[in-house]
Amino acid sequence: MPGRKTYQAAMILAMTGLYFFSFFQRVAIPGAIFNDIQTEFAVSAVEVTRLSAIYLFVYAAMQPFAGLLADRFGGVRVVVVSGILLCTGSLLFPMAQGEWGLYLSRALVGLGASAMYLCLVKESDLYFGGKNYAPILGFLCLLGYCGGLVGTRPFRLMVESIGWRNSCLIVAVAACIVLLLTWLIMQRIGRKYVPQKEERLWSSTIDVLKNSLNYPVIITVSLSFSIYLSIQATIGQKFLEDICGISPLQSSGYTFIMMLCTMSSLALSGILSKLLNNNRKGFLVFYGVAPLVATVLLLTGTIFRASPQFFLVAFILLALAAGTSPVTTLLMKEMNPPGKVAVSIGILNTTAYIMVGVMSQVIGRVLDIFSDSITVTDKARIYPPKAYITLFSILLLVALAAAAASFYSRESNGKNLGDRYGRVKLPKHG
Numbered sequence: 001m002p003g004r005k006t007y008q009a010a011m012i013l014a015m016t017g018l019y020f021f022s023f024f025q026r027v028a029i030p031g032a033i034f035n036d037i038q039t040e041f042a043v044s045a046v047e048v049t050r051l052s053a054i055y056l057f058v059y060a061a062m063q064p065f066a067g068l069l070a071d072r073f074g075g076v077r078v079v080v081v082s083g084i085l086l087c088t089g090s091l092l093f094p095m096a097q098g099e100w101g102l103y104l105s106r107a108l109v110g111l112g113a114s115a116m117y118l119c120l121v122k123e124s125d126l127y128f129g130g131k132n133y134a135p136i137l138g139f140l141c142l143l144g145y146c147g148g149l150v151g152t153r154p155f156r157l158m159v160e161s162i163g164w165r166n167s168c169l170i171v172a173v174a175a176c177i178v179l180l181l182t183w184l185i186m187q188r189i190g191r192k193y194v195p196q197k198e199e200r201l202w203s204s205t206i207d208v209l210k211n212s213l214n215y216p217v218i219i220t221v222s223l224s225f226s227i228y229l230s231i232q233a234t235i236g237q238k239f240l241e242d243i244c245g246i247s248p249l250q251s252s253g254y255t256f257i258m259m260l261c262t263m264s265s266l267a268l269s270g271i272l273s274k275l276l277n278n279n280r281k282g283f284l285v286f287y288g289v290a291p292l293v294a295t296v297l298l299l300t301g302t303i304f305r306a307s308p309q310f311f312l313v314a315f316i317l318l319a320l321a322a323g324t325s326p327v328t329t330l331l332m333k334e335m336n337p338p339g340k341v342a343v344s345i346g347i348l349n350t351t352a353y354i355m356v357g358v359m360s361q362v363i364g365r366v367l368d369i370f371s372d373s374i375t376v377t378d379k380a381r382i383y384p385p386k387a388y389i390t391l392f393s394i395l396l397l398v399a400l401a402a403a404a405a406s407f408y409s410r411e412s413n414g415k416n417l418g419d420r421y422g423r424v425k426l427p428k429h430g
Contacts, residue, residue: 007185007188008127010185011076011123011127011182011185012123012124012127012128012140013143014178014185015075015076015079015116015119015120015123016120016140016143016144017182018079018082018083018086018116018175018179019117019120019140019143019144019147020143020144020146020178021086021090021147021171021174021178022086022112022113022116022147023145023146023147023148023151024148024150024151025090025147026113026148026151026229027147027148027151027232027233027255027259028150028152028171029051029052029055029093029151029233030048030049030052030234031052031233031234031235031236031237031238031255032151032152032156032237032255033159034048034237034238035238035248035379035380035381036164037051037102039378039379039380041098043099044364044368045364045368045371045381046361046365046367046368047099047364048364049234050103050360050361050364051102051103051106052233052234052356052357053357053360053361053364054106054107054110055106055107055109055110055113056353056354056356056360057110057353057354058106058107058111058114059114059349060349060350060351060352060353060357061114061350062110062111062115063114063118063346063347063350063353064205064343064347064350065346066078066082066115066118066119066346069115070118070122074122074123075115075118075121075123075126076119077186078115078119079115079116079119079120079123079182080182080183080186081115082111082112082113082115082119083112083175083179083182084179085108085109085111085112086109086111086113086116086175087112087175087176087179088108088112089105089106089107089108089109089111089112090105090109090168090171090172091169091172091176092105092108093109093168093172094164094165094166094169094172095165117144117349118345118346118349120140120144121137124136124140125341133330135270135271137270137329138266138267138268138269138270138271138327141266141325141326142263142267145259145262148232148233148262149256149259149263151233151259152252152253152256152258153249153252153255154256155167155171156248156249157249158170160248160249204340204343205347207337208336208340208343208344208347211335211336213335213410213417214332214335214336214348215405216284216405216406216407216409217284217332217335217348217409218332218347218348218351219401219405220287220288220403220405220406220409221284221287221325221328221332221348221351221352222351222352222354223288223355223398223399223401223402223405224287224288224290224291224321224322224402225322225325225352225355225356226355226356226358226359226398227294227295227318227359227395227398227399227402228318228319228321229322229356229359230360230363230395231298231315232255232262232318232319232322234359234363235363236251236254236255236258237251237252237254237255239388240254241380242382242383242384243302243305243385244307246308250308254308254312255315257312257316258315258318258319259319261315261316261319261320261323262319262320262322262323263323264320265319265322265323265324266323269283269323269324269325269326269327270326270327273327278414278415279411280327280328280330280334280409280413281331281409281410281411281412283324283327283328284324284327284406284409285406285407285409286320286321286324287322287324287325287328287402287406288404288405288406289403290317290318290320290321291318291321291399291402291403292396292399292400292403293314293317294314294315294317294318294321294399295314295392295395295399296396297310297311297313297314297317298311298314298392298395299392299395299396301314302385302388302389302392303385329345330414331409331412332345333345334412334415334416334417335412335416335417336416337416338416359398362391366387366391366394367383367387367391369390370383370386370387370390373386
């Protein structure tokens with residue numbers, strides 16, 4: 001009969017399955033069906049990108065609360081409740097008859113998805129934490145990011161075959177099955193989570209915000225991640241279709257490659273960090289500098305009307321940088337006391353997803369500024385190069401700030417550096 005460790009591993013894998021579907025929702029909508037939504041509902045670009053923004057703003061707003069709940073009640077309980085909300089929103093989305101129905105369903109999806117990653121970090125640390133935690137977390141993130149991979153070309157192939165509504169409905173039903181499996185495993189384990197010492201959300205948040213060691217990590221990750229996810233999930237495919245004249249199916253192939261590169265980086269970054277004496281800062285610097293190079297490539301490529309293959313280089317750079325997130329997450333964890341793991345990572349996620357939400361709205365508004373210059377077809381509204389040149393100029397400024405901040409971070413080498421007020425712990429000698 002399977003032992004307790006086997007059930008715990010099954011529990012973590014089931015939770016990772018729900019994280020898979022939350023990441024699918026983050027990447028596939030609206031990126032893979034931008035033109036489908038815009039054409040069917042006759043809405044502007046900013047109204048389409050709002051589907052991403054609503055998800056992201058709700059996700060971001062819930063991060064501190066999700067962290068506190070995970071610290072207090074355990075990730076297993078929280079993830080099941082969150083899974084119910086995620087599945088409900090996923091089922092409602094393809095049934096929506098108007099834009100407000102779409103917005104409501106996306107809010108529910110964002111609410112449900114908000115706890116998935118934090119709960120996974122919390123429970124995997126509890127079960128399998130230690131010196132090998134970085135590679136383990138990288139592997140779990142890799143599995144979750146497979147949802148984003150499915151949300152690119154495979155999802156687009158399904159949409160081309162049976163339509164976006166039926167495709168989204170099939171994905172939602174699959175998520176419900178994984179949720180049921182998660183609940184059954186939780187019941188089988190019968191785990192009674194013992195809450196930690198009770199702390200108020202406000203005081204825990206203030207303690208993390210007082211820690212000056214956190215800010216280079218927060219700024220770098222938030223700004224760089226907003227560039228990556230905006231290209232991956234919101235505008236990357238639309239950009240390639242408008243500027244390079246390729247089909248939605250072809251453009252989804254480029255974001256598919258992008259996601260594969262992210263997953264490869266996820267799988268290797270934790271292992272590489274361990275081999276480099278638990279180096280963390282080098283990965284953060286790469287997370288800041290790579291998007292800067294990528295945005296320069298996107299801007300110059302748009303100005304000189306480069307081929308899709310040229311833009312793929314920029315996509316890959318963004319993907320490799322984003323794939324270091326397990327290491328940068330651990331760096332944030334190591335800047336704070338052990339008792340504030342989920343809250344500190346929750347704050348990091350809050351700022352990151354607020355930035356992505358803001359960026360998605362900036363993208364929509366920039367495109368709408370040039371709405372008088374669009375070319376309208378029966379399947380799409382094609383925006384001119386000057387719209388994307390403006391957009392990438394903005395992203396370049398954001399990338400400059402991220403790269404500069406990354407150099408101010410401390411190196412932790414896998415140890416907790418700061419106390420609750422950000423003072424650096426120096427090693428004792430003699």
